[in-house]
Amino acid sequence: MTIKFGLIGGGVMGEALLSRLIALGTYQSSEVIVSEPLSSRLDFLKQQYDVAVTTDNSEVFTQVKEVVFLAVKPQVFSAIAQELASIDILNKEHSPLIISILAGVPLSQLEAAFVQLPVIRAMPNTPATVGAGITAICSGAYTNAKHHQIAQQIFSAVGEVVEVSEGLMDAVTGLSGSGPAYVALLVEALADGGVSAGLPRAIANQLALQTVLGTAKLLHETKMHPAELKDRVTSPGGTTIAGIAKLEQAGFRSALIEAVKAATERSQELGK
Ligand SMILES: NC(=O)C1=CN([C@@H]2O[C@H](COP(=O)(O)OP(=O)(O)OC[C@H]3O[C@@H](n4cnc5c(N)ncnc54)[C@H](OP(=O)(O)O)[C@@H]3O)[C@@H](O)[C@H]2O)C=CC1
Numbered sequence: 001m002t003i004k005f006g007l008i009g010g011g012v013m014g015e016a017l018l019s020r021l022i023a024l025g026t027y028q029s030s031e032v033i034v035s036e037p038l039s040s041r042l043d044f045l046k047q048q049y050d051v052a053v054t055t056d057n058s059e060v061f062t063q064v065k066e067v068v069f070l071a072v073k074p075q076v077f078s079a080i081a082q083e084l085a086s087i088d089i090l091n092k093e094h095s096p097l098i099i100s101i102l103a104g105v106p107l108s109q110l111e112a113a114f115v116q117l118p119v120i121r122a123m124p125n126t127p128a129t130v131g132a133g134i135t136a137i138c139s140g141a142y143t144n145a146k147h148h149q150i151a152q153q154i155f156s157a158v159g160e161v162v163e164v165s166e167g168l169m170d171a172v173t174g175l176s177g178s179g180p181a182y183v184a185l186l187v188e189a190l191a192d193g194g195v196s197a198g199l200p201r202a203i204a205n206q207l208a209l210q211t212v213l214g215t216a217k218l219l220h221e222t223k224m225h226p227a228e229l230k231d232r233v234t235s236p237g238g239t240t241i242a243g244i245a246k247l248e249q250a251g252f253r254s255a256l257i258e259a260v261k262a263a264t265e266r267s268q269e270l271g272k
């Protein structure tokens with residue numbers, strides 16, 4: 001069987017993508033190879049997804065025909081680029097498409113490492129695990145319509161896809177890439193508030209989670225502006241405006257704006 005998809009870095013995001021791609025049949029298990037340094041992790045991925053595994057990244061490059069998917073930390077990118085510099089990828093019969101989800105690492109660095117290869121930089125997020133992610137993609141100089149279609153197919157398997165210019169990728173990282181952590185914090189804090197107000201923990205967790213899920217669904221399905229929804233919930237002299245006044249006093253909106261900006265700046269730093 002031809003190896004079509006090679007994953008370098010089978011950590012949180014690598015596995016999230018892998019699990020969906022196999023579950024949806026985008027790639028068969030027998031068409032996938034995963035490279036990871038930790039043998040216990042490799043054993044797990046092999047057992048869970050029935051894919052070929054290796055500790056040698058160069059094996060991925062020499063075997064893969066369609067896509068090499070980079071899902072390592074940005075901090076190890078230069079080591080990997082050096083490791084692969086000696087491999088004659090260009091002289092392979094089929095040059096693979098390189099897809100990188102590394103925060104911050106720009107197309108210029110990727111294209112310097114994978115000379116004349118088609119490269120797509122992408123930023124997915126963890127809801128990809130359940131098919132509810134959103135991924136922004138931007139394409140390098142050597143990509144064509146076919147590469148574009150492959151990337152669209154891969155990321156559509158895990159949620160929505162948007163195309164942006166590369167200059168916006170760090171901002172995407174600060175918002176939707178990191179965003180699931182902000183929302184998780186929100187859910188946890190809402191539940192804590194409920195417990196503080198006397199609710200049993202399990203009920204508070206359920207109320208908090210379904211409130212966030214339901215609100216997101218309502219906004220998504222009706223396309224209502226968030227400000228309009230806020231106005232609809234806020235009865236004059238009622239409970240919600242009392243809660244909102246406290247949030248404004250604590251700088252809730254400002255904290256979120258600053259969080260997205262700080263994460264964007266950190267993404268920019270990771271690319272230097
Ligand atoms: N987590 C997220 O929500 C998102 C992450 N990203 C990006 O995805 C990438 C991966 O992040 P994440 O999955 O969270 O990180 P993880 O640490 O979970 O995954 C990275 C994996 O790469 C492995 N690895 C380390 N060195 C090498 C190497 N030389 N060759 C092959 N594999 C190696 C690690 O193994 P070991 O643990 O043994 O070191 C680990 O399993 C990052 O670049 C991040 O910016 C993008 C969008 C969202």
Ligand SMILES: O=C(O)[C@@H]1CCC=N1
Pocket residue numbers: 103173177178
């Ligand atoms: O925290 C990080 O650096 C990665 C990138 C986006 C989400 N997680």
